[in-house]
Amino acid sequence: MARQVDGVWLPERVSGHPALDAALCDVKRLRFALHAAMVDNSADAAAQLHKFVTGAVRASRYVRDEASALRLDGGAGLRMPLHRFTLSLATLLEQYPRRAIRSCADDACGWLFLDPSGRRRWCEMAVCGNRAKARRYAQRHKPRGEA
Numbered sequence: 750m751a752r753q754v755d756g757v758w759l760p761e762r763v764s765g766h767p768a769l770d771a772a773l774c775d776v777k778r779l780r781f782a783l784h785a786a787m788v789d790n791s792a793d794a795a796a797q798l799h800k801f802v803t804g805a806v807r808a809s810r811y812v813r814d815e816a817s818a819l820r821l822d823g824g825a826g827l828r829m830p831l832h833r834f835t836l837s838l839a840t841l842l843e844q845y846p847r848r849a850i851r852s853c854a855d856d857a858c859g860w861l862f863l864d865p866s867g868r869r870r871w872c873e874m875a876v877c878g879n880r881a882k883a884r885r886y887a888q889r890h891k892p893r894g895e896a
């Protein structure tokens with residue numbers, strides 16, 4: 750079963766704790782915004798991404814990592830994983846051109862993947878690529894008379 754919280758569908762087995770549900774809703778909103786920004790090139794989605802990034806920066810403080818570099822820590826508490834992911838995402842989006850972040854050619858998949866070469870079609874050849882090959886093979890070897 751699923752239930753809707755603030756316009757986002759959550760599985761029933763989530764805690765029911767309002768703060769946890771709200772954090773999970775934000776994880777899903779970030780995922781939707783990222784997908785819309787990359788696939789649809791949506792300005793609204795880019796604005797949503799901006800809100801997540803500014804929220805993550807606001808919650809963070811600078812700390813030194815093992816390599817003695819300064820990095821934003823994502824803060825603490827329930828939203829720390831979301832903030833850390835958002836900060837990593839912002840870095841990735843700044844490092845690669847838009848064309849390097851591609852969506853899988855399988856319409857049923859919907860995954861995004863990083864492809865700086867611009868030559869890949871599938872998120873994973875072993876999954877979506879092979880499924881497409883199997884479909885093409887079945888189409889070519891279909892008995893005559895079948896549509």
Ligand SMILES: [Zn+2]
Nearest residue numbers: 853858872877
């Ligand atoms: Zn795929």
